[in-house]
Amino acid sequence: MEEDLIVGFIGAGKMAFGIAKGLLVSGNVKPEKVMASAPSNNNLYKFKEAGMKTTHCNTSVVKSCNVLFLSVKPPILPEVLRDIAPFVTPTHLIVSVAAGVTIETLEKFLPVGTKVLRMMPNLPCVVQQGSMVFCRGSNAGDPEAALLKSLVSPCGLCEETPESYVDIHTGISGSGVAYVYLFAEALTEGGIKMGMPYDLSKKLVAHTLLGAAKMILETGDHPGKLKTDVCTPGGTTINGVYELEKGNLRCTVMNAVEAATNRARELGKK
Numbered sequence: 001m002e003e004d005l006i007v008g009f010i011g012a013g014k015m016a017f018g019i020a021k022g023l024l025v026s027g028n029v030k031p032e033k034v035m036a037s038a039p040s041n042n043n044l045y046k047f048k049e050a051g052m053k054t055t056h057c058n059t060s061v062v063k064s065c066n067v068l069f070l071s072v073k074p075p076i077l078p079e080v081l082r083d084i085a086p087f088v089t090p091t092h093l094i095v096s097v098a099a100g101v102t103i104e105t106l107e108k109f110l111p112v113g114t115k116v117l118r119m120m121p122n123l124p125c126v127v128q129q130g131s132m133v134f135c136r137g138s139n140a141g142d143p144e145a146a147l148l149k150s151l152v153s154p155c156g157l158c159e160e161t162p163e164s165y166v167d168i169h170t171g172i173s174g175s176g177v178a179y180v181y182l183f184a185e186a187l188t189e190g191g192i193k194m195g196m197p198y199d200l201s202k203k204l205v206a207h208t209l210l211g212a213a214k215m216i217l218e219t220g221d222h223p224g225k226l227k228t229d230v231c232t233p234g235g236t237t238i239n240g241v242y243e244l245e246k247g248n249l250r251c252t253v254m255n256a257v258e259a260a261t262n263r264a265r266e267l268g269k270k
């Protein structure tokens with residue numbers, strides 16, 4: 001990692017802290033080489049406690065850092081871009097994580113020639129198990145893509161994709177974690193309904209999800225095959241699967257992905 005790299009976060013909420021934590025865990029970036037800005041101390045204190053620099057002034061972050069993560073909510077981003085644009089130089093690498101905000105919009109607000117990457121993370125970055133995709137703006141090349149990958153790889157999986165996939169990734173991973181939590185809650189409550197204490201049921205469910213995810217990654221098998229492998233003819237699992245099919249689980253989940261992707265696209269047009 002380059003010695004003179006100073007990483008800034010404009011917006012210091014959940015996502016910014018998740019990414020910042022990953023940077024520090026890797027040891028590639030020292031806490032004193034990270035700076036975050038936000039209007040209040042509501043979230044900044046966490047950065048301060050971890051030894052990172054903090055400020056209420058966005059332009060101070062721009063002037064002090066060469067890699068800038070834009071991590072404010074999408075509706076606030078245009079106002080932030082307008083404020084920081086006069087201070088952005090060709091040496092900056094701008095990485096936006098705002099859902100739905102396109103490269104075209106980002107480049108429109110920033111000086112011509114600015115190196116821009118658009119990244120879509122998800123919240124498990126906080127525990128270094130994020131699922132991230134990114135795409136390049138017109139002035140970002142291989143060195144910028146490689147720099148982002150090496151910076152955020154401690155936060156989880158990071159794949160470069162065409163921009164058209166980024167909103168889909170919001171639908172399956174950014175928002176997708178919430179669907180998985182909903183499923184986890186239901187599975188846990190199923191355990192409670194059948195007489196198991198909450199804590200034990202929750203712990204077993206979390207490990208079931210972890211184990212199932214690891215099987216998909218490590219075997220490389222289609223999830224459908226893995227499901228069939230668990231279904232003994234006339235056994236317990238196929239009876240449970242039948243109930244999920246009656247409840248239209250797969251179609252409902254696909255509709256949820258479509259709704260979240262479309263919402264991300266709508267937000268991008270605002």
Ligand SMILES: NC(=O)c1ccc[n+]([C@@H]2O[C@H](COP(=O)([O-])OP(=O)(O)OC[C@H]3O[C@@H](n4cnc5c(N)ncnc54)[C@H](OP(=O)(O)O)[C@@H]3O)[C@@H](O)[C@H]2O)c1
Pocket residue numbers: 010011012013014015016037038039040041042043044058071072073074076080097098099100120121122123174
């Ligand atoms: N959370 C997710 O799962 C997730 C997943 C993918 C992408 N994202 C994207 O990540 C971005 C941040 O989301 P989040 O969940 O981290 O939101 P969040 O927790 O609400 O954090 C937003 C941060 O922005 C700060 N802020 C508000 N106005 C500002 C301004 N004018 N200048 C500088 N900072 C300002 C807030 O300040 P205070 O601390 O003072 O309130 C807060 O620190 C969003 O664009 C979202 O689309 C989030």
